Amino acid sequence: MIIVVDILRFQPEQPAGSRHDRFEVEAEPASRLLDVLVHIQRRVDPTLVFRRSCGHGVCGSDAMIINGQERLACKTLVRDVAAGPGSIVTVEPLRNLRVMRDLAVDQGPFFERYRAVKPYLMAPEAGPEARERLQTPDERSVIEDATNCILCAACFSACPVVGGVDPNFIGPAAVVQASRFQDDSRDRGFAERLGVLDRPDGVWPCENRFACTRVCPRGIKVTKLINLTKRRVAEFKASNAGRSRGSA
């Protein structure tokens, strides 16, 4: 069927600023929206820019706003967003990050916040016997949800706090990453991560609006993980009576 793809363009070399371009294209209902964008880029307008790599929802490259909501273009089928022939599908770059060209945004600030939570296992060095650490299936299942994160930044874009009340909020993805380690039975780095999580722009600005959970293409219960992290920080502070405050 023929659909109309309306893309919000921005090309820094053109002084007019951003504009909407409409492309009328033939698209199979079962095709990925990514296939449609690739077709436009290769066959219609070679100046169109967007990131893509794996094409099946595991690398996190092609998060964008499709019909007003954050989605991965490769995990969105045409029939999911176009009701029928002539439907208009709107495509825009992610919010809350600077647009560099068309749908490509500056991922720098997003990954800076990711790094700020020290997203790596902190645990005593390996013993001489060099066996794996033990972890029961139950202990492991606690972190299952958070380990699904592909850092596509959809949640960061959808977050109304980052987009309004507190632009410096560390954001949902960074908290998910922190929770992935703080809830890992092998990790001993809670105190080291406390500093960044307990800052005014750490975990606290979250207002439970659930936008992150709604848009997560991996189905992670992001808001729940943020609330669990808030609770862990509060409990840790209560039981340590402020002793670890200055540690990070």
Add this chain to the structure above:
Amino acid sequence: MGGAGGIVLHEHDAVIIGAGGAGLYAALRASHRVRTAVLSKVHPLRSHTGAAQGGIGAALGNIEEDRPEWHAFDTVKGGDYLTDQSAALILADEAVKAVIDLERRGLPFNRTPDGRIDQRRFGGHTRNFGEAAVRRSCYAGDRTGHMILQTLYQQCIKNEVAFFDEFHVIDVVFDGRSCSGVAAVELATGDLHFFRAKAVLLATGGFGRMYQVTSNAFASTGDGPAVLARRGVPLEDMEFFQFHPTGLRGLGILITEAVRGEGGVLRNRAGERFMERYSPKLLDLAPRDIVSRAIVAEIREGRGFAGDGSAGDYVVLDATALGKETLEAKLPDITGFCRTYLGIDPAATPIPVLPTAHYAMGGIPTDDRGRVAGWTPGEFYPGLYAAGECACVSVHGANRLGTNSLVDLVVFGRRAGDHMAEFAAGSGSVRAGSDELEFARDRIARLRGGGGSPDATADDLRRRMERAMMDKVGIVRRGPDMAEAVEELKELRDGWRNVRPRDAARGFNAETLEILELGNLLDLAYVTAVSALARTESRGSHAREDHPGRDDANWLRHTLARLEGDRVATSYRPVDLSRWKPAPRTY
């Protein structure tokens, strides 16, 4: 950093190109000893290692008795005896240590009830030299690669490795025979950068994008091997390209072999478990080349679901016996792929599948420390290294076993990282004359400023390349077809020289990047087709109707193929057979 002649200059001891499993592991090791930089075309977390699903093989013996020697033997036999046997023993031995190391770095493996790393069956992995399937694959759900990539990147952050994200390699620069650095384009600005270095490691991954249907990412365009081929470095065993038996029909998206490891079976239209006829002992867990050929045979003989042998014909992977619970717990991602792309629930409905171009066994020839070997036996390029899918050690021979790609990344990524650091620490500063950068400058100068015509586009050439490779250098091959493919690829390479982009922008010029990538794919497709045409036997993934048998007397040897302008020269190297005598390959 500084500028000279419009080129941004950098200086490091070690430079690594590619930030998948091999590149990141090498970076972790090298950065402890020398000033190391990692260049990656995509952000490291977007690397294609992240798409690996089923597991990483290691003889931990957590579930049942297992030995590295059995793993090595399976690797050799799986490779149809083209595997270098000392390298396979290193792979299997060090796999155990590598998996433990990944766990200790935080990788969330699935666990046994008593808390050890859980293991499951995978194709071609057996106990006691082929007796029966063994549980050797260590896994994190069906996203083991995703967790390896994340864990290694996390460790690189912890160790403050320097990254240059979204840089595309254009050329590797030499001073005489010694490697002296890398020329790369920064995608955001279009600027050319030169990274002077004492040691350079290529870890750019695969090149499945030369085929029409592939499990590979858009980024898998073989940039490393192609750059070296144009510098006269030979490529090894390029005719061996693996088709994974179970790609989602029409899309090529990978459905992991772990589905069969957990009990899924392939069926034809009559509902027959047809692998019983092709591999009586291992059945659906036979190595991938055998299963892919079996699927092709079923379809050709009219037992596909369409029954007409058409391009859309297919067989099914029946996972209904696994039940919802196992699928959700151990294979959640592929369950999601089936729902998203085909609208089916694999717990209730068998999955339509077809083979998909998946993995290059061949690539840049290296020794077991990652050193790149030259045309003359015993000759190496000082300071030049390769690891991962772009390299050919060779541990995979004529057909790679499932789980061994992740083992390869970790084991040989680590070894190459150690060795390049040692080399860089022990060598003086390198020299790179400005004339050495001319090649890189020329290659991109022609593509600057737009002016291309809509009548001669890279897209037309790419489609013809993908079709030629799929139809003529695919799962089952014939001499005359391959000869046609060689001629067509010559034409396409000529055509490529006249393609210019229409987009005149400097920064984020996606069209120019695709033209450069296509140039790489065309060079590698050409070398692949020529290497395949020359090998007049069937071995592993290289199956010829006109030469159906394995011919050890004439062909138990590695191919070296060197691009010399418009022709390809071939030469052959002995296989390391130090441990096991070649035997018929039955499963």
